[in-house]
Amino acid sequence: MKRLLAALAAAALVPAALAQGAADFPTKPVTIVTPFAAGSGPDAVLRLVSDKLGKLWNQRVTIDNKPGGGGFIAIEAARRAAPDGYTLIQFDSEHIAALPHLYKSKNFVTLQHFDPVASLFRTPFFVAVSSQSKWNSMKDLIAEAKAKPGQITYGSWGVGSPGHLGGQQLDALAGLQMNHAPYREVSQLYANVGTGDVPWAFASIPSSQGIYKAGKLKYIAVAATKRVPQMPDVPTMAESGGPAGLEVNSFVSLLAPKGVPEAVKKKINADVAKAIADPEIRARFDTFAFEPLAWSPEEITRQAEIKSKIYGDLVKRGNISLD
Template sequence: MQRTRHALAGIAAAISLFASVAAQAEAYPVKPIQMIVPQAPGGTNDIVARLVAADLSQRLGQQVVVENRPGAGGNIGTQAAARAAPDGYTLLMTISSTQAINPSLYRQVPFDPVRDFEPISPVASVPNVLVANPAFPARTLPELIGMAKAKPDYYRFASAGNGTLNHLLGEMLNSMAGIKLEHVPYKGVAPALNDVLGNQVPLAFASLPSVLPHIKAGKVRALGVSSAKRSPFAPDIPTIGETVPGYSGDLWVGLFAVKGTPREVTLKLSQTMQAALADKALRDKLAAQGAEALTGTPQQFAAMLKADMDKWAVIVKKSGAQVD
């Protein structure tokens, strides 16, 4: 009898705890939310994060505050988010290069993109584009591939640095097209583009928003976008995949919570994000920055992350890129 009473008391306590957690989740949020952005202010992720944070603040009835914690390719801010309390009051808005590439690129990564985080929603995608100085002889990607096959290691492409997404997009082109363009790393996309504009280096991969004004002004020639389909912001630019079947690689921005966050909270965040991304107002604001809104369930986002991790692990290994 006494054992039965203890068992019943334990069940009652568990039910009470569950009810308390459920009530807290239903009331969520009751205080401001911190959204960590592990990149510097002014970049694609920061711009997208601030647009989303403003929208979520209105929908959730609490301020969503963006905090930039850049460094080590996004590892510093991501580690800080991973160590936060799993209560829904610390979120991570990050990009695919940090979450999907860094685990293969860095010898030691202070977080696990799967074990440490709960996927909430993809937010936006931004294609890269392969551009050439107007003086470069190749006017199309097939012409470039033909020239590169005739002269391996002769033509060079610039990137924002070793192991960056635009570096690995070039390595993926080398591998899939059977060519060998020489990689020239820079400390950021701006100096890389400056040297392409000045014809010190003939080619570069860069995000479409950062280079579209130069394309429109005729200062560089676009040879192909990295996305699987043509960008709605530059529909005249063919995809690289139209010449090299199967080639695709976008920069995506996505929202994560800390692993262990109550399911009711992550569900509310996911549903709120889906409503926000379905709203034309937010979609138009993202489009104005050259970012195309993405939607998806947490399960779909988790599958997207895993597929990207697998793909980039192969490309990183082939490229030989490694960061201590």
């Protein structure tokens, strides 16, 4: 009986201990692994957020850039870490939702290995064409693509990227047949769109603003249901004559190796929300046309599942594989 009472007493202390552990978190430095290269838009935002978190937590927050390998270099660096919240990984929605469909031979489902913890931002994508292009709307682009099946090419920053899958979705919704040209270098992609060597591409503000500000690009639509405040003169996809249901965007979140205590996840989620509410970070988001997000882990999962369904259908339709 004494042993039973002792065991019950110990069990009763566990929730309190976990809550105390979450309240104290972190008691040592935190590492955030990212598959994005140093200097990229997601990396720049992550460094601002990590600086705010470091001050809030009174602990060092280190960014570990591990680009390449379709995200798997970063994944391997983070997946075997202890599930205690001290190792996080930055993913975009494609690492979460598209990667399992693109690398079927790896049998890797992101959310079977990582738990969503906190959201950071969502970025919209614009349809970019040369400033000299005769296309001034999606209606123009679609009309020519229909008149010349298999002859219009669009570029993207890689097979399976939002720019590629967005083009596949446009094909499906508008009944088109266009060619895809993947690029290794994002700067080269938009340089070629600017010269007209590639007729069009989806583009985010940070990836294309240099060519845009040089007057070599124009945006004929944003693939969204609402106009973007930073580019109020650019019409939505529907306003420009494109499919009303076509939305192309990517959201970026922080995840952790599966098994992080709920109390720790909630604390990180709340503290990240505080960080991205900071005026300095909001100002940087505005520069990039990033939409701040403060989703719960459950909402991140729900949004990822929606994208996974869309991406799975597109990958199957286009017979796309990175195996």
